[in-house]
Amino acid sequence: MTVVNSILSGDRLALSRLLSQVENRTSEGRSALRELFPHTGKAHLIGVTGAPGTGKSSLVNQLARYYRHPPDGVTPLRVAVIAIDPSSPFTGGAILGDRIRMRDLAGDKDVFIRSMASRGSLGGLATATAALAQVFDAAGFDVILIETVGAGQAEVDIAGLAHTTLVVEAPGLGDEIQAIKAGILEIADLLIINKADRPGVENTERALRGMLELAHPSPRIYKHHGRIMQSQDLPARPEKEGPSWVPTIHRTISTEGVGITEVSKAIAQHKDYLVQSGDWRRRERARLEAELETHVQENLFNRWRIGLADHLYQQTLEDVINRRLSPEEAAEILLAGD
Amino acid sequence: MTVVNSILSGDRLALSRLLSQVENRTSEGRSALRELFPHTGKAHLIGVTGAPGTGKSSLVNQLARYYRHPPDGVTPLRVAVIAIDPSSPFTGGAILGDRIRMRDLAGDKDVFIRSMASRGSLGGLATATAALAQVFDAAGFDVILIETVGAGQAEVDIAGLAHTTLVVEAPGLGDEIQAIKAGILEIADLLIINKADRPGVENTERALRGMLELAHPSPRIYKHHGRIMQSQDLPARPEKEGPSWVPTIHRTISTEGVGITEVSKAIAQHKDYLVQSGDWRRRERARLEAELETHVQENLFNRWRIGLADHLYQQTLEDVINRRLSPEEAAEILLAGD
Numbered sequence: 258m259t260v261v262n263s264i265l266s267g268d269r270l271a272l273s274r275l276l277s278q279v280e281n282r283t284s285e286g287r288s289a290l291r292e293l294f295p296h297t298g299k300a301h302l303i304g305v306t307g308a309p310g311t312g313k314s315s316l317v318n319q320l321a322r323y324y325r326h327p328p329d330g331v332t333p334l335r336v337a338v339i340a341i342d343p344s345s346p347f348t349g350g351a352i353l354g355d356r357i358r359m360r361d362l363a364g365d366k367d368v369f370i371r372s373m374a375s376r377g378s379l380g381g382l383a384t385a386t387a388a389l390a391q392v393f394d395a396a397g398f399d400v401i402l403i404e405t406v407g408a409g410q411a412e413v414d415i416a417g418l419a420h421t422t423l424v425v426e427a428p429g430l431g432d433e434i435q436a437i438k439a440g441i442l443e444i445a446d447l448l449i450i451n452k453a454d455r456p457g458v459e460n461t462e463r464a465l466r467g468m469l470e471l472a473h474p475s476p477r478i479y480k481h482h483g484r485i486m487q488s489q490d491l492p493a494r495p496e497k498e499g500p501s502w503v504p505t506i507h508r509t510i511s512t513e514g515v516g517i518t519e520v521s522k523a524i525a526q527h528k529d530y531l532v533q534s535g536d537w538r539r540r541e542r543a544r545l546e547a548e549l550e551t552h553v554q555e556n557l558f559n560r561w562r563i564g565l566a567d568h569l570y571q572q573t574l575e576d577v578i579n580r581r582l583s584p585e586e587a588a589e590i591l592l593a594g595d
Numbered sequence: 596m597t598v599v600n601s602i603l604s605g606d607r608l609a610l611s612r613l614l615s616q617v618e619n620r621t622s623e624g625r626s627a628l629r630e631l632f633p634h635t636g637k638a639h640l641i642g643v644t645g646a647p648g649t650g651k652s653s654l655v656n657q658l659a660r661y662y663r664h665p666p667d668g669v670t671p672l673r674v675a676v677i678a679i680d681p682s683s684p685f686t687g688g689a690i691l692g693d694r695i696r697m698r699d700l701a702g703d704k705d706v707f708i709r710s711m712a713s714r715g716s717l718g719g720l721a722t723a724t725a726a727l728a729q730v731f732d733a734a735g736f737d738v739i740l741i742e743t744v745g746a747g748q749a750e751v752d753i754a755g756l757a758h759t760t761l762v763v764e765a766p767g768l769g770d771e772i773q774a775i776k777a778g779i780l781e782i783a784d785l786l787i788i789n790k791a792d793r794p795g796v797e798n799t800e801r802a803l804r805g806m807l808e809l810a811h812p813s814p815r816i817y818k819h820h821g822r823i824m825q826s827q828d829l830p831a832r833p834e835k836e837g838p839s840w841v842p843t844i845h846r847t848i849s850t851e852g853v854g855i856t857e858v859s860k861a862i863a864q865h866k867d868y869l870v871q872s873g874d875w876r877r878r879e880r881a882r883l884e885a886e887l888e889t890h891v892q893e894n895l896f897n898r899w900r901i902g903l904a905d906h907l908y909q910q911t912l913e914d915v916i917n918r919r920l921s922p923e924e925a926a927e928i929l930l931a932g933d
Contacts, residue, residue, distance in 0.1 A: 287923070294921035308646070538916075545915045545922055550896070552926035557895040558888070577883045578876075583632035584883055585625070588890035 260285070261292040264396050269366065272396055276371055279388045290388060293395035298541065300337075300394040301528055304415050306405045306444075307425030312451045314340070316425060316511040316520075317404045321362055321370075323517050324400055337393035338370040339386060340404045341415075369398065387418050387548070416444035418544060420537065421527045423520070425449045426465065428457035445504045446527050449520060453508035465506055502530050565591065598623070599630040602734050607704065610734055614709055617726045628726060631733035636879065638675075638732040639866055642753050644743045644782075645763030650789045652678070654763060654849040654858075655742045659700055659708075661855050662738055673705040675731035677724060678742045679753075707736065725756050725886070754782035756882060758875065759865045761858070763787045764803065766795035783842045784865050787858060791846035803844055840868050903929065 263271035278286030303320075307313050317338055324334040362368040371389065386403060393401050405415055416422040424445035448469075450461050505523050509516030531537040562570075573591055576582040582590070601609035616624030641658075645651050655676055662672040700706040709727065724741060731739050743753055754760040762783035786807075788799050843861050847854030869875040900908075911929055914920040920928065 291921045291923055295918045298918055542912070542916055546912055548922040549912065549915060549925050549929075552923050553899065553930060554892050554896050556926055556930055557899055558892050561891065561895055574880070574884055574887065577887060578880055580633045580636055583629045584886040585629055585890050587887050588894055591887075592891060592894055 259292075260289050264289070264293065264392070265296065267366075267397070269369070272369065272392070275392055276389055279392055280373060280385055282385075286388075290391060293392060296395035297391050298394065300390070300398055300401050301421070301524075302390055302394075302401045302403060302419045303524060304403045304405065304419030304422040304444075305425060306416070306422065307427075307449075307451075311425040311427040312511050313404055313425050316423075316449065316451055316509060316517075317402050318362075319509075319511045319514055319517045320402060320521065320524075321368060323521050325362065325365060325368060327521075328518075333367070334399035335367040335397060336369075337396075337398040337401045338368075338404065339389050339393075339401065340370065340372045341382065341386065369393065369396075383415055383418060384551070386415055387544075390418065420531055420540065421446045421524055423447045423449055423524075425451050426461055427452040428455040428461045446502060447520065447523050448504050448506045449516075450506065450508045451511050453516070454510050458508065462506060462508070469504060469506070502527065502534075561592075597630075598627050602627070602631065602730070603634065605704075605735070607707065610707065610730070613730055614727055617730055618711060618723055620723075624726075628729060631730060634733035635729050636732065638728070638736055638739050639759070639862075640728055640732075640739045640741060640757045641862060642741045642743065642757030642760040642782075643763060644754070644760065645765075645787075645789075649763040649765040650849050651742055651763050654761075654787065654789055654847060654855075655740050656700075657847075657849050657852055657855045658740060658859065658862075659706060661859050663700065663703060663706060665859075666856075671705070672737035673735060674738050674740065675706075675734075675736040676708040676740045676742065677727050677731075678708065678710045679720065679724065707731065707734075721753055721756060722889070724753055725882075728756065758869055758878065759784050759862055761785045761787055761862075763789050764799055765790040766793040766799045784840060785858065785861050786842050786844045787854075788844065788846045789849050791854070792848050796846065800844060800846070807842060807844070840865065840872075899930075 258266070260271055260275060264275060275286065275289055279290060280286075305313050305317050305320075317340070321336045321338055324336045327333055362370070373385065373389065390401050390403065403415055403419055422444050424447070426448065427450065448465050450458060450465070452458075507516055507520050507523060509520060511517070528537075531540070570591065573582065573587045577584055577587045596604070598609055598613060602613060613624065613627055617628060618624075643651050643655050643658075655678070659674045659676060662674045665671055700708070711723065711727065728739050728741065741753055741757055760782050762785070764786065765788065786803055788796060788803070845854055845858050845861060847858060849855070866875075869878070908929065911920065911925045915922055915925045
């Protein structure tokens with residue numbers, strides 16, 4: 258049986274091997290990705306991000322458990338988790354191992370949890386995450402939870418990949434948290450105040466509502482949050498037409514499972530919104546176009562570099578290092594012959 | 596007087612305008628960058644990064660103050676600060692404004708503090724930061740402090756730009772901090788334990804030393820930290836030859852100015868190490884080569900896209916969206932005619 262057939266038939270060992278190959282960008286991994294591509298496009302990608310100490314991991318765990326064991330009448334879903342941990346330079350691996358995370362869900366063949374080391378290369382993390390998500394998507398996982406630590410560029414990039422992004426906050430995490438929240442509002446579809454039994458939860462919620470109010474200035478949004486807003490309910494937003502999603506705020510205590518049902522419902526409502534508004538397809542299109550462009554760029558550059566005499570390249574680079582040419586001028590000179 | 600001459604002669608208003616143009620990638624900004632390039636290559640770029648709540652801003656402030664008002668016999672330096680704040684989607688600007696940060700150093704014409712909104716686009720932040728740093732470098736600032744919030748991909752990218760990277764920690768910032776530290780060790784030249792008057796400082800230092808011990812397994816490194824290590828003192832490291840830098844650990848209480856002199860000395864030692872080991876020039880070369888490559892890639896892609904019939908591009912993209920072609924296959928088909 259080919260690797261691709263093994264994946265499609267649910268072979269976990271083959272899946273695990275392929276994920277490593279894809280993460281390490283081997284040629285086997287690339288060729289399997291191509292073959293699997295026609296089987297993708299069905300999974301719901303859910304990003305979960307937030308500052309350290311907010312309890313994202315346990316929230317992700319609880320969501321995975323909820324999807325596996327929903328209330329009566331709700332179909333269980335197959336769940337993959339991609340946990341992006343800061344890597345250690347000396348172990349070469351992730352700090353929080355797969356086994357620790359899997360405790361609650363061990364032995365369930367419809368759950369697959371994968372830790373990924375964060376990479377140092379520009380754009381590498383989002384690209385690798387996208388590739389892993391494609392493998393899980395093709396392998397028939399309905400929900401892919403992507404957990405990232407922090408509030409940096411990687412989180413913004415991964416939010417571009419996810420259909421629905423949860424930003425997790427917690428009361429009392431220090432004085433810079435306000436600034437973080439403002440930056441991350443841009444990518445949040447759901448705002449989760451986890452550890453909601455801690456002191457300061459009211460302040461955290463008030464601050465988030467204040468920021469939402471500034472971003473979506475309508476007196477009505479607080480009555481309506483959690484459902485799709487119609488454009489006539491809101492002041493005109495210049496960037497787009499049609500229904501619009503206002504980020505919703507939810508309190509959870511993930512270590513005790515409090516609030517998880519409500520969050521899962523809001524995630525489902527956001528998915529409905531995406532499909533009905535056409536955003537699901539628009540996001541898909543933008544993402545695939547970016548991927549296509551990346552391949553074209555790499556390909557064009559590699560061809561060009563192979564066709565260029567190395568001594569010419571090195572000599573021009575020396576001119577840049579010695580400040581005789583700017584990098585832009587050097588690029589123009591090297592390209593002038595083409 | 597041209598913009599470039601105004602910058603070189605120390606005109607702050609012209610500098611401020613040019614920084615905005617460069618950040619917004621206007622054509623004026625690009626052309627000024629080209630003209631300024633021959634005047635760059637002298638400044639010491641110092642990255643300061645760490646999790647929210649560690650007190651990075653006040654540390655940066657204190658370092659700037661130290662460089663402006665050093666002890667007797669030490670030459671004051673001209674200092675620029677690039678503070679990368681999470682941007683707000685509704686103000687379009689940075690939360691912590693320039694004026695708030697400048698309080699301590701207001702009126703000093705040899706200090707220039709610039710807040711930059713973090714961008715949503717992949718790679719955009721590091722590119723924009725590099726461009727701003729070039730402007731400051733050409734304008735004759737000796738030290739450029741680059742402050743970033745968080746521990747994400749952007750910080751790793753900016754560490755690639757900086758000559759010296761300070762990673763700031765603080766005692767008692769939550770349970771995920773261990774993992775963060777491990778990821779960030781890779782980029783740290785100096786590890787700063789700020790807020791060192793807080794409980795838990797011993798644990799924080801022990802954890803950092805433990806991680807350093809794993810990364811640099813020599814019984815001698817703790818006796819020697821803070822000065823250049825000779826390779827014969829350390830076990831062979833496969834990745835490079837010659838002297839090697841072991842990250843040093845420093846305690847500070849930046850709100851009270853405690854430990855700032857020691858940190859500034861360690862920064863100076865790291866610079867000496869970079870120059871003596873040849874790493875300064877190697878980093879410069881790698882950075883300029885990456886910049887050259889980016890220009891070539893953009894240029895090649897733009898030319899290619901202009902030369903391609905739009906209906907062909909759109910049709911191939913539709914095939915990708917409908918899963919008839921993978922993005923990689925589509926790229927190959929579109930490039931086949933070239």
